[in-house]
Amino acid sequence: MQARYQYGNLTLRKRKKGPDVWQFRWTENGKLKSVLIGTVEKLRRYADAERAVEHLRIKINAQNPQRQFHAVTVGALIERFMAEYAAKHCRKHTQKGYRGLFENHIKPRWGTEFVQNVEALAVGDWLEAYPHSRQVKSHVRTLFHILYQAALRWKMVEQNPIALVRQSQKRLKTPRALTPAEFKALLGELREPFKTMVITIACLGLRVSELLGLRWGDIDLNNLTVKIQRGVVGGDVNPTKTDASESALPLDPDLAEALLQHKARAVYSGDSDYVFAGATGKPPWKDGILADHLKPAATRAGIGNVGWHTFRHTYSTLLHSLGATPAVQKELLRHADIRTTLDVYTHAVSEEKREAASKVAHALWKV
Numbered sequence: 229m230q231a232r233y234q235y236g237n238l239t240l241r242k243r244k245k246g247p248d249v250w251q252f253r254w255t256e257n258g259k260l261k262s263v264l265i266g267t268v269e270k271l272r273r274y275a276d277a278e279r280a281v282e283h284l285r286i287k288i289n290a291q292n293p294q295r296q297f298h299a300v301t302v303g304a305l306i307e308r309f310m311a312e313y314a315a316k317h318c319r320k321h322t323q324k325g326y327r328g329l330f331e332n333h334i335k336p337r338w339g340t341e342f343v344q345n346v347e348a349l350a351v352g353d354w355l356e357a358y359p360h361s362r363q364v365k366s367h368v369r370t371l372f373h374i375l376y377q378a379a380l381r382w383k384m385v386e387q388n389p390i391a392l393v394r395q396s397q398k399r400l401k402t403p404r405a406l407t408p409a410e411f412k413a414l415l416g417e418l419r420e421p422f423k424t425m426v427i428t429i430a431c432l433g434l435r436v437s438e439l440l441g442l443r444w445g446d447i448d449l450n451n452l453t454v455k456i457q458r459g460v461v462g463g464d465v466n467p468t469k470t471d472a473s474e475s476a477l478p479l480d481p482d483l484a485e486a487l488l489q490h491k492a493r494a495v496y497s498g499d500s501d502y503v504f505a506g507a508t509g510k511p512p513w514k515d516g517i518l519a520d521h522l523k524p525a526a527t528r529a530g531i532g533n534v535g536w537h538t539f540r541h542t543y544s545t546l547l548h549s550l551g552a553t554p555a556v557q558k559e560l561l562r563h564a565d566i567r568t569t570l571d572v573y574t575h576a577v578s579e580e581k582r583e584a585a586s587k588v589a590h591a592l593w594k595v
Contacts, residue, residue, distance in 0.1 A: 234288055238281055240268070250277040254288050283307035290382070300384060302346065302375075303339035306330050309378050321461040326371060333360075333368045334375075343384055346376075348392035355395055362395075369395040404538050405545035410531040411592045417525035422517065424490045425504050426539065431483050431589040433543030436536035437461050438468065440511040445499030447487060452479040460511045480589040543588055550587045 236254035241264075243249060250265040263284070271277045282304035310330075314323045337354060338346060351372065355365050373390040380388055406414070411430065415423055429439045437459030446455045453476045458465055479487075491497050496505040506512035518536060526534045 234285070236281070236285060236288070238265070238274075238277055240274075250280070252281045252284060254284075256288065279303055280307070283311060286384075287312070299342040299344065301339065302341050302343055303335055305343050305375060305379055305384065306335060306339070308382075309375055313378050319461065319466050320464050321466075324462075329368055329371050333358075333364070334372060343379055346389055348389040351390060352393045352395075355393065366395050369393055403541040404532075404534070405542040406531065406534070406538060408546075408591050410529070411542065413529040413531055414522075414526055414534070417528045418521065420493065421490060421504060422521045422525075424486055425517070426522070427483065427486055427592075428503075429536070430539040430542055430592055431480060431585070432477055433540055433547075433588075435459065435540060436514050440502070440504060440514060441465060442503040443499065444491065444497060444501055444503055447479070447484075447503070449479075449484055449488070452481065452484055453477065454479050463510075463513075465511075478585045480586045483589055542592070546588045546591055547584055550584065550591065 234254050236252050238252050241249050241251040247267040247269045249267050252265050253262045265277055265280050286308055376388040376390050379385045438456050440460040441458040455476050459468055496509050502511050
């Protein structure tokens with residue numbers, strides 16, 4: 229006998245203390261199961277609670293042959309994606325970003341549409357007319373595509389309509405890169421430890437998360453290398469962005485000397501301590517350093533606005549202008565795909581990387 233599709237039972241449960249809560253009940257292997265969905269403060273109407281529980285209905289009926297006769301909304305797909313995929317495979321910072329894109333962009337337009345009814349042409353027309361920047365629209369399109377890839381794996385659709393949607397990722401403005409003269413002017417307005425922080429991030433081409441995640445044990449002064457193994461985002465410590473990011477970088481001797489001087493001044497200098505630890509020993513808050521130290525220093529130096537990624541763009545620009553091959557650029561910037569750098573596929577040798585990295589350090593920092 230074929231199992232019946234389970235709709236479950238959604239009820240409002242009274243509580244003596246605190247707000248009432250929505251409770252969802254269903255049967256699993258002959259046993260009654262239940263879960264609390266949320267309070268009436270969060271889900272004020274029955275319809276709100278119904279939408280919140282929709283992804284659970286999908287899950288409990290995943291093996292039911294009758295599921296094909298029950299349409300699923302994009303909103304329910306999003307909730308299942310966040311609960312079953314993002315929670316297991318994405319960092320907290322990434323989950324927060326996904327949730328923001330879903331709630332602010334995708335759900336308002338597509339949340340009530342049935343998954344099977346979303347078409348590439350309609351999504352493309354919507355994105356084309358959507359009053360947001362090209363970068364935001366690119367992020368929305370990418371996440372929409374990831375969402376439908378999950379739907380494919382869960383056999384909720386037969387194809388990904390977003391694969392046919394084209395959205396340019398080309399930047400409207402070229403990212404800023406500092407000239408060596410501008411970089412030196414900025415250094416002249418910075419005090420320690422922020423001066424050494426800027427020298428390190430610019431001369432190694434790091435992401436700010438990687439700079440904050442550096443520990444003294446990552447630095448090999450004998451072999452003049454730095455191992456990039458982790459990043460710090462929003463206070464959370466995570467592995468590096470990609471396998472390519474987790475790579476040993478050549479350390480210029482002058483930069484090694486600057487780090488040694490910084491270590492001599494540092495309160496936290498053990499192998500497991502962060503190179504640029506805050507007062508508590510934990511990594512400092514990047515936005516506070518940028519707002520309180522880097523931007524005011526840039527203003528005093530008369531070089532205009534800067535951001536953390538300005539230094540990585542500066543490193544990349546100098547690598548190119550100083551004659552580093554595309555392969556060396558890819559290795560030093562640690563891009564997973566060389567197409568992020570240029571469309572060339574070869575492997576760089578360490579001698580070339582060390583020479584290129586030293587050229588950048590000397591151009592930026594040494595007279």
